[in-house]
């Protein structure tokens with residue numbers, strides 16, 4: 515596998531790992547999103563005990579207002595963050 519293929523596979527397995535914890539195995543509920551953010555992003559997006567921030571991130575991600583975050587909604591977060599990292603590192607040169 516190429517690096518990009520590995521990255522895609524990792525995104526899928528990571529999402530599934532949290533999404534399958536409870537209820538619908540294809541979507542993240544707020545509790546599952548909170549765990550994913552805490553374990554995979556640390557303090558990058560918000561503090562673990564900042565309930566208001568987690569509520570806001572969940573609401574922002576749930577663009578179709580289904581009260582859950584599906585894979586395409588999750589991927590939009592990754593795209594956005596990857597873009598920000600790219601901009602950050604390219605502006606440093």
Ligand SMILES: [Ca+2]
Pocket residue numbers: 575576577578579580581582583584587
């Ligand atoms: Ca949704």
